[in-house]
Amino acid sequence: xxxxxxxxxxxxxxxxxxxxxxxxxxxxxxxxxxxxxxxxxxxxxxxxxxxxxxxxxx
Numbered sequence: 300x301x302x303x304x305x306x307x308x309x310x311x312x313x314x315x316x317x318x319x320x321x322x323x324x325x326x327x328x329x330x331x332x333x334x335x336x337x338x339x340x341x342x343x344x345x346x347x348x349x350x351x352x353x354x355x356x357x
Contacts, residue, residue, distance in 0.1 A: 308334075312334075313334035314330055314334055315334055
């Protein structure tokens with residue numbers, strides 16, 4: 300499932316995929332410029348999640 304989702308966002312141009320010819324195989328993903336443009340949105344979601352998590356522990 301994770302591989303499928305990573306391939307989809309790669310097709311959407313949000314991540315780059317680099318495959319290394321090693322044993323065992325290694326793949327690295329990095330954000331493209333378009334992917335990096337989502338950083339402020341993802342940061343806001345993270346802050347919300349942390350606040351929600353603290354709220355739910357009470």
